[in-house]
Amino acid sequence: MGLACAKVLVEQGIAFQGFELHADVGGLWDISGPRSTMYESAHLISSRTKTEFRDFPMDPGVADYPSHRVLKAYFHAFADRFDLRRHYRFNAEVLRCEPLDAGGWRVTWREGGAEHDGLFSGVMIANGTLSEPNMPRFEGRFDGALIHSAQYRHPDQMRGKRVLVIGGGNSGCDIVVDAVHHGECADLSLRRGYHFVPKYVFGKPADTLGGLPLPMWLKRRVDGMILRWFAGDPQRVGFPQPDHKLYESHPVVNSLAIFHAGHGDIRIRPDIARFDGRTVHFKDGTQADYDLVIAATGYLLHYPFIDRDLLNWQGAAPHLFLNCLHPTRDDLFVMGMVEATGLGWQGRHEQA
Structure with a gap:
């Protein structure tokens, strides 16, 4: 989800800074990642052609239901094709996202053993929905x-x-x-x-x-x-x-x-x-x-770096317009809280 957001921001000419906890892109599909929930026998459960990004199709020689290793390589190639890595800080853990009274956000992260902070006009959360065990x-x-x-x-x-x-x-x-x-x-x-x-x-x-x-x-x-x-x-x-x-x-x-x-x-x-x-x-x-x-009892939505009240949290999830847009703020977005048959990564791209 994060890479889809990054690609769209680049296409729209919107300057941004991405933060990634791992040393590279790939998210949960990189089994070596610190928050990956992948296992060796994992493959896609939707087929290749119904899952891939429309403007970055997988090679026709890729299996119908590729393994996590193939998908990790696919996301690496996606980041290369659209030159996305240069927009990211890797091995960077976001600790806090705090709104400022005068507008904007202060984001605090840990990188290289030290804490850093920066000011941003808005926050887009795309840390995935399958990392916090239930x-x-x-x-x-x-x-x-x-x-x-x-x-x-x-x-x-x-x-x-x-x-x-x-x-x-x-x-x-x-x-x-x-x-x-x-x-x-x-x-x-x-x-x-x-x-x-x-x-x-x-x-x-x-x-x-x-x-x-x-x-x-x-x-x-x-x-x-x-x-x-x-x-x-x-x-x-x-x-x-x-x-x-x-x-x-x-x-x-x-x-x-x-x-x-x-x-x-x-x-x-x-x-x-x-x-x-x-x-x-x-x-x-x-x-x-x-x-x-x-x-194998599923996962919880987990955004530990931001106050739940800021996400209009109700029950087990934030209550957002279209599961994405905050009802009263125009500078806070939560991506990826959508599931539908046939959605694939193109659906995430269209949400972004």
Whole structure:
């Protein structure tokens, strides 16, 4: 999101200073970054052509669903093509953004072991939405390793261990499939069901087959029928019934979790009641022992460098016009708080 904002600011002739915590561009797609939540097996869940920037397409030889390493290289090339790095301070951590009575903002950052500050006409926040783990609280104590999926990097962390993954979103399904191949066992604990979308339909990436725009009620009916043809019924292999309609929540784009559940490689478990040593008690009265529990339970919006009151924070998120514009200030913007099917990075570019 930050690079999309930087590119648009350059195109509009607006002078700006970018700050990046890491040593280079790439954001969460750079697995070596200090705030990256990437893992080795991660790939795009939307296809290349539906995700790329329109004026900077990926090479046609790139896979339909490229890996995080390919995407890191893509963002590096994007920054080179539009000469964006010269506008950034790297290894710079923004500490505070404070509005001034006379107008403008004082921004304080840490760089090179020292604090610095500067005055700016406005602030555009684009630090991403997938970096602050949402770690639930559990009853009891677990004596094995309990981590959030943000701390999961490599399948070696699972080797020889009995693994329980909590949460069946896209990351959770990726990680439990890793556990099939590298762990001693692979269980998946779910509070609710999900709609599954296979990555390929009729031999093509599923998101490239949208066709004509349809009313939502008809799109749900048509797409639901296609999904039943190609993904089958996840309830047959143990997944719970979804508690929401198709497209009311982001679907899980994964073909392998259902495949492995159908082969008995993944056991579907209900929600957790409590921990007791290495034993996990589930809400249906069953229990099992594990060495590693990974909570793939999502992320929280996190802007620690600015007072929440300045963001018109309500509930779990800032309350902004178009999820971007402050209702009373014309010098404060929050980018990236949008999610929609088919949005891709071009959608972020258009928001900027």
